[in-house]
Amino acid sequence: MRILILGPQGSGxxxxxxxxxxxxxxxxxxxxxxxxxxxxxxxxxxxxVRPILERGDLVPDDLMVGLIRERLADENAxxxxxxxxxxxxxxxxxxxxxxxxxxxDAVILLRVSDEVATGRLEARAREEGxxxxxxxxxxxxxxxxxxxxxxxxxxxxxxxxxxxxDGEQTMDEVFADIQDALQVVAAxx
Ligand code: ADP
Numbered sequence: 199m200r201i202l203i204l205g206p207q208g209s210g211x212x213x214x215x216x217x218x219x220x221x222x223x224x225x226x227x228x229x230x231x232x233x234x235x236x237x238x239x240x241x242x243x244x245x246x247v248r249p250i251l252e253r254g255d256l257v258p259d260d261l262m263v264g265l266i267r268e269r270l271a272d273e274n275a276x277x278x279x280x281x282x283x284x285x286x287x288x289x290x291x292x293x294x295x296x297x298x299x300x301x302x303d304a305v306i307l308l309r310v311s312d313e314v315a316t317g318r319l320e321a322r323a324r325e326e327g328x329x330x331x332x333x334x335x336x337x338x339x340x341x342x343x344x345x346x347x348x349x350x351x352x353x354x355x356x357x358x359x360x361x362x363x364d365g366e367q368t369m370d371e372v373f374a375d376i377q378d379a380l381q382v383v384a385a386x387x
Pocket of ligand 1 (some may be wrong): 255281
């Protein structure tokens with residue numbers, strides 16, 4: 199299965215993506231994790247993106263598209279998390295998958311309100327101290343989600359492959375809804 203998971207920061211996207219990946223035995227491809235690893239390793243990419251991540255801004259599209267092209271080249275299945283975040287990235291992803299005849303099977307949207315998302319991010323900031331969980335960076339990331347990534351949500355909704363799941367339920371309830379949705383997708387393939 200080739201699955202894309204979308205949702206705002208604090209929607210529980212990463213947690214659910216990991217569970218789906220384990221269930222379907224597919225790699226969890228999380229662009230945020232890839233970038234944070236690059237920063238931690240002090241690679242050239244890491245140096246380049248570090249200040250961008252700390253502000254909660256977006257890494258340039260061409261850089262992200264190149265990174266994903268390389269990462270997905272040999273994968274038949276994946277759970278993609280954190281990409282695409284802009285329409286340009288979505289167009290590049292669709293073209294790339296089209297070219298190799300491996301379209302997305304499903305797009306899962308985790309829906310949560312800004313209030314719930316912000317509350318969860320603040321709690322995470324206290325527990326984990328991620329560099330981009332400062333109040334300013336949180337606000338910036340959510341703003342960019344509404345400004346840019348919601349257009350990606352609309353795009354896949356129009357394409358008719360998006361399933362909306364209520365992300366304000368418990369983690370197990372969210373996962374159960376995702377499993378139900380993916381079973382329907384698998385049965386119709
Ligand atoms: P969150 O969804 O909580 O913001 P992520 O771990 O997905 O966290 O991403 C962390 C940061 O990595 C983003 O704020 C952004 O700077 C960068 N990033 C990740 N994916 C992308 C992407 N597809 N395009 C641009 N920047 C990205």
